[in-house]
Amino acid sequence: MAEDDVLARKDAFFGHGVVSDPYPKLAEMAAQCPVHSGTYSSYFDMIGAEDILFPDAEQISVLSFDGVEAAFKDQDHFSSSCYEASLGKMIGRTIIEMDPPEHGRHRQLLQGALTKREMNRWEEEFVRGIVDRTIDAFIERGVADLVGDFALHYPLKVIAAACGLPETDVASFYRWAAILTNVSITPVDREEAAAEFGEYLAGAVTDRRTTPRSDLITHLVEAEFRDSAGRQALDDAEVIAFLRLLLPAAAQTTYRTLCNLLFGLLSHPDQLQALREDRSLIEAAIEEGLRWQPPLMSFGRTTVSDAEIEGIPVAAGTMVNLVVGIANRDPNRWDDPEVFDIRRPPQAHLAFGSGPHVCLGIHFARMELRVALEQVLDRLGDLRFAPEAEGMAITGLGQRSPAHLPVFFTPSSPIGTSS
Ligand code: HEM
Incomplete structure (x- = not known):
C-alpha cells in the first residue's frame, strides 16, 4: 500500500471529514445521563474500532469527568486487557494492555527512560534542532500548511533521534504506525507491517546490546531492578513490542495535539497575541488545547467483575x-467548557488518561509541544490563517485534528541569530 493511501484510509476510518463537531450531541447526552449503552461511534452512525473488535460484547460509554476518571483509576474492576485484541495482537504484549502486578513491574522498568531530566537532555541535544530544521524548510515562503509542512512529521523525526535511528527511515515509520493502528485494514496487511517493523527494530536492539549508546533503545535493553520475584528486565521481544507501541502512541497523538492547539490559537488571534506577549502562558495554552480538543476521543476498559x-x-x-x-468538557468542572480559553484557571484534564496507566510519555509530549510552540512564536511573525482556511475545522471522531492549516506569516530570525 502506498503511504498516501494508508494515511487516507486511516483518516477515513477515524471519521475525518465525516464527523465535524461531535461535542454538541455528546454534551446533550451527558446532560441526560453520565453513562449510555452502546459505543460512542454508534451515536454518530459510525463503526468504530470497538464495534469491530468486540461485536458481541455489551458496550457502554462514559461521558462525565468523574465517571471516566474513576474508571481510569480503578484497576481492580476495570482491566486494560481489551488492548490485547487491538494493539497487542499486532505489536506484541506491551504495558498498555497489562493489569497489576505485571503492569507495575513494566512501568518501573520503562519510566526511567522518559523522565523530565532526560527530556531536558533530549530538548537540547536534538528536539530544538529538528523543529528548527523543519521550519527552515518552509520559512522563506511566508506561506505554509502547518499540518503537512510542520506538525505531521516532526514528532517521528524526534522519536527516530531518541532511538538513535536514521531520520531517513521516518517515512516507513509513519506507514507502519498508520497500518498497525487501523483495525479496518486486513489482518494480513497489518501482520505484514508488524513483521517488517519488528525485523527492522530487531537489528537495532541487537546492536545496542553489543554496542550501548546514550539512546532510548539502549536505556530499554539495560533497564533492570530487583524485587521479591528476582531480577526484572526486558527481553528483546518486550523491547521490540514497546518500540512498536511508541510510534502510534507518540507520533499520532503529538502531531494531532499540536495541530489542534495551533487551530485554537489561529482561530482566536487575541489569544495568539497574548501568548506572544506573555510566554508564561505557554504551558496553560498546551493544557487548554489538550482539554478542548484531545487528539484521541476515547479509551477502552473491560470490567473484570x-x-x-x-x-x-x-x-x-x-x-x-x-x-x-x-469528559474534558464536563460543565460541573469547567465554565463554558466548549470555549477555547488559555487563561482558564488550571485544572487537571483527562487527555493523558489518569491513574496507573496515565501517559508514560507525558513529559515527552509536553516538552515537544512546548518547543514547537516556542519556535513557531519565535520564527513565524504575524502568523494568521490564509484565505483557503475559510471553513476549515477540526474533524474526526476516534482521532481528531484539522486536515490542513494554511497560514501566512512574516519570517523572523530565531532568537540569538538576529543581527
Ligand atoms: C499529546 C500527546 C499524547 C497524548 C494525548 C497521550 C495520551 C495517552 C493516554 C490517554 C494514555 C492512557 C491510555 C489508557 O489508560 O488506556 C497514554 C498511555 C501511554 N502513552 Fe501517551 N499520549 C501522548 C504522547 C505520548 C508520547 C510522546 C509517548 C512516548 C513515549 C507516549 C507513550 C505512552 C505509553 C507507553 C502509554 C502506556 C502507559 C501505560 O499503560 O502505563 N504517549 N497516552
Whole structure:
C-alpha cells in the first residue's frame, strides 16, 4: 500500500471529514445521563474500532469527568486487557494492555527512560534542532500548511533521534504506525507491517546490546531492578513490542495535539497575541488545547467483575468506552467548557488518561509541544490563517485534528541569530 493511501484510509476510518463537531450531541447526552449503552461511534452512525473488535460484547460509554476518571483509576474492576485484541495482537504484549502486578513491574522498568531530566537532555541535544530544521524548510515562503509542512512529521523525526535511528527511515515509520493502528485494514496487511517493523527494530536492539549508546533503545535493553520475584528486565521481544507501541502512541497523538492547539490559537488571534506577549502562558495554552480538543476521543476498559460508574451498575465483562473528549468538557468542572480559553484557571484534564496507566510519555509530549510552540512564536511573525482556511475545522471522531492549516506569516530570525 502506498503511504498516501494508508494515511487516507486511516483518516477515513477515524471519521475525518465525516464527523465535524461531535461535542454538541455528546454534551446533550451527558446532560441526560453520565453513562449510555452502546459505543460512542454508534451515536454518530459510525463503526468504530470497538464495534469491530468486540461485536458481541455489551458496550457502554462514559461521558462525565468523574465517571471516566474513576474508571481510569480503578484497576481492580476495570482491566486494560481489551488492548490485547487491538494493539497487542499486532505489536506484541506491551504495558498498555497489562493489569497489576505485571503492569507495575513494566512501568518501573520503562519510566526511567522518559523522565523530565532526560527530556531536558533530549530538548537540547536534538528536539530544538529538528523543529528548527523543519521550519527552515518552509520559512522563506511566508506561506505554509502547518499540518503537512510542520506538525505531521516532526514528532517521528524526534522519536527516530531518541532511538538513535536514521531520520531517513521516518517515512516507513509513519506507514507502519498508520497500518498497525487501523483495525479496518486486513489482518494480513497489518501482520505484514508488524513483521517488517519488528525485523527492522530487531537489528537495532541487537546492536545496542553489543554496542550501548546514550539512546532510548539502549536505556530499554539495560533497564533492570530487583524485587521479591528476582531480577526484572526486558527481553528483546518486550523491547521490540514497546518500540512498536511508541510510534502510534507518540507520533499520532503529538502531531494531532499540536495541530489542534495551533487551530485554537489561529482561530482566536487575541489569544495568539497574548501568548506572544506573555510566554508564561505557554504551558496553560498546551493544557487548554489538550482539554478542548484531545487528539484521541476515547479509551477502552473491560470490567473484570460487577462494578459501578457514577452509581450506575455495570456488569462484569462489559466493554467500557471512557470518552475523554466529552469528559474534558464536563460543565460541573469547567465554565463554558466548549470555549477555547488559555487563561482558564488550571485544572487537571483527562487527555493523558489518569491513574496507573496515565501517559508514560507525558513529559515527552509536553516538552515537544512546548518547543514547537516556542519556535513557531519565535520564527513565524504575524502568523494568521490564509484565505483557503475559510471553513476549515477540526474533524474526526476516534482521532481528531484539522486536515490542513494554511497560514501566512512574516519570517523572523530565531532568537540569538538576529543581527
Ligand atoms: C499529546 C500527546 C499524547 C497524548 C494525548 C497521550 C495520551 C495517552 C493516554 C490517554 C494514555 C492512557 C491510555 C489508557 O489508560 O488506556 C497514554 C498511555 C501511554 N502513552 Fe501517551 N499520549 C501522548 C504522547 C505520548 C508520547 C510522546 C509517548 C512516548 C513515549 C507516549 C507513550 C505512552 C505509553 C507507553 C502509554 C502506556 C502507559 C501505560 O499503560 O502505563 N504517549 N497516552
